[in-house]
Amino acid sequence: MKFTDRSIESLKSKDSRYLVWKDSGEGLGLRVSPKGRRSFIYMYRYGGRARMMTLGDYPQVSLADANLKHREAIKLLKKGIDPGAKVVAERKAEREAETIQELVDEYMERWAKPRKRTWKKDDLILKKDVLPEWRRYKAKDVTRRDVVALLDKILKREAPIQANRTLAVIRKMFNFALGRDIVQFNPCIGVRSPSPENQRDRVLTEAEIKTFWEKLDQTDMHKNTRNAYRLMLLTAQRIGEVVSSRWQDMDLKSGWWIIPAERSKNKLQHRVPLSPEALAIIEDIKQYSVKDDPKKKPAKKAQENKAIKNDYLFPSPREGQHIDVTAMAHALKRNMEKVGVKEKFTPHDLRRTAASHMTGAGISRLVVSKILNHVESHITAVYDRHSYDAEKRHALDIWAKRLAEILAGTEPQENSNVVPIKQAK
Numbered sequence: 001m002k003f004t005d006r007s008i009e010s011l012k013s014k015d016s017r018y019l020v021w022k023d024s025g026e027g028l029g030l031r032v033s034p035k036g037r038r039s040f041i042y043m044y045r046y047g048g049r050a051r052m053m054t055l056g057d058y059p060q061v062s063l064a065d066a067n068l069k070h071r072e073a074i075k076l077l078k079k080g081i082d083p084g085a086k087v088v089a090e091r092k093a094e095r096e097a098e099t100i101q102e103l104v105d106e107y108m109e110r111w112a113k114p115r116k117r118t119w120k121k122d123d124l125i126l127k128k129d130v131l132p133e134w135r136r137y138k139a140k141d142v143t144r145r146d147v148v149a150l151l152d153k154i155l156k157r158e159a160p161i162q163a164n165r166t167l168a169v170i171r172k173m174f175n176f177a178l179g180r181d182i183v184q185f186n187p188c189i190g191v192r193s194p195s196p197e198n199q200r201d202r203v204l205t206e207a208e209i210k211t212f213w214e215k216l217d218q219t220d221m222h223k224n225t226r227n228a229y230r231l232m233l234l235t236a237q238r239i240g241e242v243v244s245s246r247w248q249d250m251d252l253k254s255g256w257w258i259i260p261a262e263r264s265k266n267k268l269q270h271r272v273p274l275s276p277e278a279l280a281i282i283e284d285i286k287q288y289s290v291k292d293d294p295k296k297k298p299a300k301k302a303q304e305n306k307a308i309k310n311d312y313l314f315p316s317p318r319e320g321q322h323i324d325v326t327a328m329a330h331a332l333k334r335n336m337e338k339v340g341v342k343e344k345f346t347p348h349d350l351r352r353t354a355a356s357h358m359t360g361a362g363i364s365r366l367v368v369s370k371i372l373n374h375v376e377s378h379i380t381a382v383y384d385r386h387s388y389d390a391e392k393r394h395a396l397d398i399w400a401k402r403l404a405e406i407l408a409g410t411e412p413q414e415n416s417n418v419v420p421i422k423q424a425k
Contacts, residue, residue: 001020001021001022001023002022002023003022003023003028003030003063004063005059005063008030008038008058008063011030011032011038012032012036013032013033013034013035013036014032014034015034016034017031017032017033017034018031018032019031019032019041020032026070026074027042027043027044027070028040028041028042028066028067028070029041029042029043030058031054037057038057038058039054039055039056039057039058040054040055040056040057040058040061040066040069040070041053041054041055042055042069042070042073042083042084044073044074044077044083044084046077046082046084047082051082051084052084053073053083053084053087055069055070055073056069098138098139098140098177098182099135099136099137099138099139100130100131100134100135100136100137100138100139100142101131101135101136102139103139103173103177103182104126104127104130104131104173106176106180106182107122107126107172107173107176107177108122108123108126110176111172111173111176117240117244117263117265118240118325120326121165122169122172125162125165125166125169126169126173129150129153129154129162129166130150130166130169130170133150133153134146134150139174139177139182139183140182140183140184142174142183142187143187144187144188144189144190144191146187147167147170147187147188147191148191150166150170151163151166151167151191151194152194154166154194155194155195160194160195161195161197163193163194163195164193164194164195164197167188167191167193167194170188171186171188171191174186174187174188200346200348200349200352201352202343202345202346202349202352202353203349203352203353203356203357204341204345204349204350204353206357206406208341208343209233209353209403209406209407210406210407210409211339211340211341212339212340212341213230213233213407214407215338215339215340216229216230216339218338219331219335219338219339220334220335220338221331221332221335222331223288224285224314224315224323225314225323225327225328225331227281227284227285227314228242228243228314228323228328229328229332229347229350230281231278231281231282232347232350232351232354233350233353233354233403234275234277234278234281234354234396234399234400234403235257235272235274235278235354235371235396236351236354236355236358236368236371236372236396236399237259237272237351237372237373238265238348238351239325239328239329239347239348239350239351240265240325241259241263241264241265241270242314243312243314243322243323243324243325243328244263244312244322245257245259245312245313245314246311246312246313247311247312247313248311250274250282250313252274252279252282252283255273255274255275255279255393256271256272256273256274257271257272257273257274258270258271258272259271259272259373264373265373266373266374266375268373268375270373271387271389271392272371272392272396273389273392273393273396273397274396275393275396275397275399275400276397276400277400277403277404278396278400282313285313285314325347328347329346329347332346332347351372354399355368355371355372357399357402357403358371358395358398358399361398361399361402361412363395363398363399364391366388367388367391367392367394367395368395370388370391370392371392371395371396
C-alpha cells in the first residue's frame with residue numbers, strides 16, 4: 001500500500017486488529033484496531049528473532065514523522081542496536097527521571113544538611129520560590145529560560161537580593177545533580193546574577209560601639225541574645241558559631257574556646273583565645289544558666305529567664321537547641337532604634353568591626369585572618385602549620401583592652417598599643 005494521508009484515513013476498522021504495510025517500506029506498517037485507532041509500526045529482525053516497535057499513533061504522529069522515526073530505527077539497527085529496546089529504555093528513563101521535588105529532597109539530605117550550617121536557608125528558598133513553580137517538572141527538563149523566568153518573577157516582587165540567593169541555590173543544586181548523573185547539564189550556566197550587590201563595608205565607630213554595648217540592656221532582647229552579641233564583638237567569631245557554642249567546647253581554666261570542625265564554616269577546627277573580658281561574660285552566663293545536676297533546683301535568675309537545660313551556652317526556648325541565627329538577626333533589627341545607632345548594621349558587621357579595629361590597633365592582617373578562621377588560598381598555607389595561638393591571644397587581649405577603653409570613654413593608653421608577643425601574658 002502506498003502511504004499517504006488520504007490512504008491512511010481511508011482505512012476502515014474491522015472486527016479484529018489488522019496490519020497494512022507500506023510498499024517497499026522496509027518493515028514500515030500501520031496497525032488498525034477494531035475501534036479505528038491507527039498506529040505506525042516497524043517490523044524488523046534482531047538477534048535472529050522478529051521484533052516489532054510502535055512509532056506512534058496517527059495523526060498525533062504525522063506520516064512525515066513516522067518516516068523519520070523509521071529511518072532512525074534502521075540506522076540504529078545497522079549499528080547493531082535494537083531500536084525497540086532503546087525506545088523502551090528511554091521511556092522507562094523518562095518515567096523514572098527525578099522530578100524537581102525529588103531532586104530538592106535528595107539535595108537537602110545528601111548535600112546541604114551534611115555540609116552547610118545554613119542549610120535551612122537553602123530549604124526555605126527552595127520551598128518558597130522553586131517548588132511552587134517547578135514541582136512537577138522533571139529535573140532534566142528545566143531550561144535556562146525557566147531559570148530566567150523564575151528570577152524575573154522574584155524581581156517583580158522587588159526582592160533583588162533574594163533573586164541572587166535563589167540563583168545561587170539553584171546553581172548549587174544542579175551542580176549536585178550533574179555530579180550524580182541526574183541531569184546532563186546545569187541550566188544556570190550563563191545566567192548572571194539578576195541584581196548587583198555592593199560589598200558590605202559597614203564598620204561601627206568607637207562611639208557607635210559604646211552606644212550599642214551600653215544600650216543593649218535597654219532592649220527587649222533576652223539576656224542570652226545580648227550576651228551572644230557581646231561575645232561576638234569580643235571574639236570576632238561568626239554569629240552561628242557563637243550561638244551554637246557548647247560548654248564542652250570551653251576550657252575556662254586555660255581560656256580557650258575550641259570550635260569543632262563540624263561546626264566551623266571551613267570545616268577546620270578553630271581555637272579561639274578567650275580574653276579576661278570574654279571569660280567574664282561566659283562566667284555571667286553560668287550564673288543564670290540551669291546547672292547540669294538535675295537534683296539541684298535552678299537558680300532564681302534561671303527560672304526568671306526560663307533557661308532550658310542543655311549543652312549550649314545560648315539555649316533556645318526549644319529544649320536541646322540553641323538560639324537561631326535568624327532570631328538573633330530579627331532581634332537586632334527589631335531593636336535598632338533602642339540600641340541608639342542611627343546607621344543600620346547587621347550581626348556580621350560586628351565581626352567586621354572587631355577585625356577592623358584590631359588592624360587599626362596595629363595587629364597584622366595575617367593574625368586577624370587567623371582569628372577570623374579564613375582559609376588561605378596561597379600555596380604557602382599548605383606548608384605553614386604554625387598554630388598562631390600566641391599571636392591570636394595577644395591580638396584579642398589587645399582588642400578587649402581597647403574595647404574596655406572605648407566603653408569607659410578614655411583614649412588608648414600607651415600599654416594598649418601592640419607590643420611584642422613575648423611581653424604578652
